[in-house]
Amino acid sequence: MTIQPPMLGREDLIALAEAYGLGKPAASSGPLPGWGSRRYRIDTTKGHFDVRLRAPDEAYEVLRREIDLLGFLEKHDFASPRIVADENGRTYADYDGWLLVLTRVPAGSYLGEGDLTLRQIHSAGKVLGTLHTVGRGYKKTIENRFGFDRIFETYAGVRRRLPPYFKKLVRTLDEEVEYLGNYLETKLPKGVIHGNLYLGSMLFKGDRLVCLGDFDAACRGKYVYDLATGVNALCFHDGSYSLDRFEALLAGYESYRTLSLAEWDSFPNELRFAALRFAVTRLSEFFETTGEEAERINREFGGYFERLQVLRREKEGGMEGLLMAMATGYDYRKYQRIKADEEPGD
Known part of the structure; x- marks a missing residue:
């Protein structure tokens, strides 16, 4: 079994939101059901954000290409997530050996x-x-x-x-x-x-x-x-x-x-x-x-x-x-x- 990513608690999400200048996470922020410790939602007065933790052994090249494609789609106003860079302009960060990616998403719901x-x-x-x-x-x-x-x-x-x-x-x-x-x-x-x-x-x-x-x-x-x-x-x-x-x-x-x-x-x-x-x-x-x-x-x-x-x-x-x-x-x-x-x- 592969090693699972670290769990992000409430304080971790608050610190992450502060580092990216997102404001204080609302009570609705937290892990998305069914995704274990890999995916989270942060809701603030500045918008809605998706947080992903990706394994570095398979994700560096895949992530680089994904970010490049998302940038292209954003230029064409396509309905896709928007990459949020940190204060140093980096589009992903290292988090305890995992790749952390933050994207802005519109308000909405995932449906069954x-x-x-x-x-x-x-x-x-x-x-x-x-x-x-x-x-x-x-x-x-x-x-x-x-x-x-x-x-x-x-x-x-x-x-x-x-x-x-x-x-x-x-x-x-x-x-x-x-x-x-x-x-x-x-x-x-x-x-x-x-x-x-x-x-x-x-x-x-x-x-x-x-x-x-x-x-x-x-x-x-x-x-x-x-x-x-x-x-x-x-x-x-x-x-x-x-x-x-x-x-x-x-x-x-x-x-x-x-x-x-x-x-x-x-x-x-x-x-x-x-x-x-x-x-x-x-x-x-x-x-x-x-x-x-x-x-x-x-x-x-x-x-x-x-x-x-x-x-x-x-x-x-x-x-x-x-x-x-x-x-x-x-x-x-x-x-x-x-x-x-x-x-x-x-």
Whole structure:
């Protein structure tokens, strides 16, 4: 088990807020539920701030790239966290051997699967479409740390640690790794993607997604994969995919970027890979955590494994409607555009 970061108590947060000139933390400040000692919220009269503790052995280069990308997104007024530098201009600090990063976030709430409205999901689609559009101007290369080859390696390591009574789980994951290794499409539109869309990265206020965070997995990758992670995060509830949610998300996304025919064709497999990726990484993280953080990760693993079972048609869960929407999505939208172009001349 890896070493866990130090816990920041009330006095630590007060000292941190003073060092960054944030003012006195309100009573609502403290650790975010489910994140153990890795993530905190500081609320003051000057705003709302997110505090993260990152392990230095894996985070220096990742963090440098993340900070650079966040700076680019801020220049384009994208709805992402804003890095807060200390009095010496440093964008991160050493804290007992860990990397401490402070960001400013807008007022808002993190929501559960059952709390989402169609308007909020539509807004999330627009934000993701905006990211993929704005990101075209970001010319620096960012390695994809969660592509198929890396997930294959991660699963191989996790598989050796699973107890024998997990035979059914292992068989499902084995089959999925083999299938996706043969059928994932690589020649699809690529650019800057978020790479880690899940509800804990999305801050909502009213009907709007006001902040998309957690850019540590951002990279150059397939746009449709990023969209697939959004579908898995936002459109699955009570053991089933919601067609209404799917259509709301896609409508928001395609108001900024239209999917190609090849992307529509690859959508089902990208959904499967997105579910596999999150299931495998959560399973790997579970072995390295304890307490409430391990409980959160275990819940998330179970949720993504359930999605994978639905996507594999091993259990009911709304896939028929999604598959029909994917099969007809390109032709329907093309028809709508042609119709719109023809109407003014009628």
